[in-house]
Amino acid sequence: MTKILIVEDEETIRLGLKYYLEAENFEIVEAGTGNEALTKIEKNIDLVLLDINLPDKDGYTVFEEIKKIKDIPVIFLTANDMEISIVRGLDMGADDYITKPFKARELISRIKNVLRRNAKGNDSIINIHNIKIDMKQAKVFKNGVDVMLTALEYKILLILALNQNVVFSREKILADIWDVNEAYVNDNTLTVYVKRIREKIEDNPNDPKIIETVRGIGYKIGDVC
Numbered sequence: 001m002t003k004i005l006i007v008e009d010e011e012t013i014r015l016g017l018k019y020y021l022e023a024e025n026f027e028i029v030e031a032g033t034g035n036e037a038l039t040k041i042e043k044n045i046d047l048v049l050l051d052i053n054l055p056d057k058d059g060y061t062v063f064e065e066i067k068k069i070k071d072i073p074v075i076f077l078t079a080n081d082m083e084i085s086i087v088r089g090l091d092m093g094a095d096d097y098i099t100k101p102f103k104a105r106e107l108i109s110r111i112k113n114v115l116r117r118n119a120k121g122n123d124s125i126i127n128i129h130n131i132k133i134d135m136k137q138a139k140v141f142k143n144g145v146d147v148m149l150t151a152l153e154y155k156i157l158l159i160l161a162l163n164q165n166v167v168f169s170r171e172k173i174l175a176d177i178w179d180v181n182e183a184y185v186n187d188n189t190l191t192v193y194v195k196r197i198r199e200k201i202e203d204n205p206n207d208p209k210i211i212e213t214v215r216g217i218g219y220k221i222g223d224v225c
């Protein structure tokens with residue numbers, strides 16, 4: 001069972017987190033201060049949710065001390081208006097951040113994404129249903145067979161695959177692929193690219209199960225069974 005250490009001094013937030021995460025079958029260890037967190041880090045913790053504003057020491061200091069003990073993934077919990085702290089946390093090497101108040105689904109997705117990225121041994125492989133993405137080789141396999149994607153198709157698939165259960169707006173995808181693409185990609189061509197990816201990876205491209213369309217917003221890769 002994956003063990004998560006929640007470091008948060010506000011009890012209501014801590015208990016809320018515990019409630020959501022236990023419902024997702026995570027095992028929870030709690031700490032209300034930075035020092036308490038450090039004493040609990042040795043207990044086979046797989047991931048830390050770390051509040052930045054703690055009563056005894058700030059989250060950045062706790063982050064550095066945790067990393068000295070053990071290199072485990074850390075997600076910062078930040079207040080909504082703390083953009084600077086988010087940037088600072090990510091610059092220090094935090095795996096992600098979650099702004100309070102958080103949505104349960106987004107929180108769970110982010111935790112799962114970080115755990116997936118940090119999974120030992122196969123951190124360069126993403127498995128979705130019968131699709132395997134090998135990030136080291138930049139290759140995609142369907143039922144073990146090499147699927148030929150263009151660089152742009154691969155990039156779009158990867159953006160969604162690395163952020164499962166997160167809805168990507170069409171604008172966000174276009175912004176993210178901008179730097180790898182010399183040709184102009186507009187909204188209509190994005191639709192065409194997604195259609196081509198589906199033709200290559202879906203069992204039935206007319207009833208896509210891997211890349212879902214979120215009406216009026218964009219696309220996501222959800223839990224495929």
Ligand code: CA
Nearest residue numbers: 009051053054
């Ligand atoms: Ca706090």
